[in-house]
Amino acid sequence: MTAASERPLITIEPTTKWWHLDIQELWANRELLKVLCERDIKVRYKQTVLGFAWALLQPLMMMIVFSVFFGHFAKIPSDGLPYPIFVYAGLLPWTFFSTAVTNSSQSLVNSSHVISKVYFPRLIVPFAVVGASLVDFFIASCFLFVMMFYYGITLSGQLLLTPLFIACITVSALGVGTFLSSLTVTYRDFRFVVPFLVQCWMFATPIAFPISIVPEQWRWLVSLNPMTGLIGGFRSCFLGQPFDWPSVLIAFAASIGFFVVGVFYFKSVERRFADIV
């Protein structure tokens, strides 16, 4: 038994200030984050025949559908690249972002039974879901290399910037996910709003089409969407196109903004969760 003075002193008070983000406590619970992440991954593909192949199949099937309808029938240009690889390089990060956001927005409500029985930093719940989606994303990424080899696209030095874009997409997903998850606890309306929101966001982002088909005078508006810079940047890393720096910089700033707003909103309402979930 440690002496009294060595023990941690916990003070429980009516309100914690919204800027009071206990990073030490989060760090102390990193193992729980990992365990919850593992749980999500394991449970998702339990009792499926194809198992982890689904992580790959989802963007793959989307890619086929998009290639047939948009690439083949609608003849949407793809900046001189083969349409399938063009769209796959966009769908891949987008699928990660959208599943991470959709699932994490539901995460608190789905784990209400745990939240109302045990204390741990609640941020871990949506974070773990984003982590699990990240693993799916890495699995699906392998296929991108296969496609690059097939279409004979050489790896460029830009590939080294990929981790930066993945990090930014993750940070955005964490921010948007935590924000929506805390809103969903109070307003269950968001259960219906989020899928719709994600759908709209997808069409507002140049995934299935290049930004070059957007009329010149509206391009700045599309660039304001942070996902434009992130998805475009990710695609450029692999396919060797030039970066659109203004939109990339907007995206970097926005992803940090999302994160800060999401996490601090979450912290400010966190303590009410157990009462209303």
Next chain:
Amino acid sequence: MGDWAIQCDNLKKRYTLGERDIGSRNFREAITGAFAAPFRRFRQLSGDNHARNDFWALKGVDFEVKEGEVFGLVGRNGAGKSTLLKILARITAPTEGRVRMRGRAASLLEVGTGFHPELSGRENIYLNGSILGMTRAEISRKFDEIVDFAGVEKFLDTPVKRYSSGMYVRLAFAVAAHLEPEILLVDEVLAVGDQEFQKKCIARMKSLAGGSATIVFVSHSMSAIQALCNRCLLLEQGRSVEIGPTIDIISKYAAQVTSQQSFERDVVVGDKPSVQRADISTLPPRDGDEKENWRIRVTLNVVSPKKMNVAIGLKIKDALGSPVGFASCGHLGPDEMIALAPENSRITLEMPIQSLAVGDYTVSIRMSIPSVVVLEELEDCLAVTIERGAREGAIRALPQSWGYGCIELPLKYLERGSCDRILAGGHFALIEEDSSQRRTA
């Protein structure tokens, strides 16, 4: 000992009640509410009684728990025990006041929190252990011990959804039992599981307490409180009535419980039905009825969010707190379930008491959807003194205080006979009347 481990200052907790609680409020209402807010604020400031929808679960509780102490929280349903424990466990925040705790705290409000049915026993041990605050290394170190304790070696790689409910609870408890916190907060976990399981729980808590951990323990079982606690806090309607040695508090609590013929509380209409009011009374036989038709009648007001069928059961305990019997509509026969109307239902239940010994009893109410979910469990929420006439042919009814137990069973003899004493052995023999009476040597 001597140093404090937990200090509570003027702890208050408010819940807001209403037609719908804040959780199920939808977005439109929030927006209209936001526009109406200035007006509401105006009304508040002008002294309008805005507090009528507020419900104070705790109205200012102070206490201090010493290091190494086992501290019991005692009180009737709705007294605020669970709310207090939830605040200590940091699950919910207090509205006012402050708590200070020294030490690594773990809470055990139920066993098996976070168990996932699809995952194997092994995976669930790690999952549940981590949620309860153990590190991975700690779990790995204790893994064999946990498995041994639960007795599930053979099924470690089977998903827990295939476990029997006994195995499930054993595994869940085994993980919880291997927590080694400095402060442990325990709710009515002892209420689940069989006798043996409960013994294990108590034994484990005793050994923890022996190892100088501080324990805060909530229970309705006075025998468990007595077995474990050094000191107790008696709560009543959100206020602390008394803090003192366990024996004193238990007798205070017992006096409280045996005076309660009706039970009422504010309920939050959530997504499940709850009992808002309950009354109990003993009724004599109706005119023209058989003389032996004494009954107790329980009337319940149940508030339900929607139409649904539930089973309602009554658990009867004697004056010493031992269960005597259980009566239910629907727990044993699904056809007997009670249909609840949306919003308010008034339910009247009657039970013959001809076989119950005269004396004091407490009644617990249990409402559930059998083998799906327990909706409500109100321990000892009603008390009744059973008085009844003697059965036919008797001059008085059996009193509980005689210590023969609580049930007066009807005993019939099949043929007329007489008893006779045999020698000095003290044996009796039944001798048929029509056979010649003879003494056996």
